[in-house]
Amino acid sequence: VFNVDNYFEFLSIQCDSAARNIVRLYPYDASEEEGEKSLRGSCQEIAESLKEEVQKKVDMAGLEILEARITHLSYAPEIAAAMLQRQQASAIIAARQMIVEGAVGMVEMALAKLSDRNIVNLDEERKATMVSNLLVVLCANKDPQPIVNTGSIY
Known part of the structure; x- marks a missing residue:
């Protein structure tokens, strides 16, 4: 109905893209003294940022994102x-x-x-x-x- 043929595939691609973007913006871990947000220490804030990012990407398809979280994150071995x-x-x-x-x-x-x-x-x-x-x-x-x-x- 809204410029999209396959909603599941579209949403999957947009979520993957948003997650890659968010992971790029924040360090995995930050010390407490630094006071900066990190993927490990700021779960709620990161989840909210991810939700907003995905929502921006899927607005054109008429989808509403209620919640988004990073449930699994793996890095290259090195x-x-x-x-x-x-x-x-x-x-x-x-x-x-x-x-x-x-x-x-x-x-x-x-x-x-x-x-x-x-x-x-x-x-x-x-x-x-x-x-x-x-x-x-x-x-x-x-x-x-x-x-x-x-x-x-x-």
Whole structure:
């Protein structure tokens, strides 16, 4: 009736075209600090954009789009591998930041308690050495290997 012979085929082509367009406009994943929309993190907004895009394409056929969503999205293997690597790197960085923040807090607490309880009085150089050693132990991937010092290092 409206310039279209096969509505199913027409709608399928228009949906495919709109989905390719939307996927091109947004990154797959974005970090929370960036505040930008992503295919993974902004499902509702992306679905609305997709619906509007499809609606524009099918208006001439007299069709009304009630809802549109991306239900499956696959990338070429080399792109998927790069995306996974980026995602893993972001997770590692976030975990490291959390570890460092916790370690710094523990070092501050240790120095404060040693000072408050008068267990030991450390000069600035020895505090720096202690901070360095504690941060290495607290932030390392492996368990520490204790070393017994038989002589004086000072």
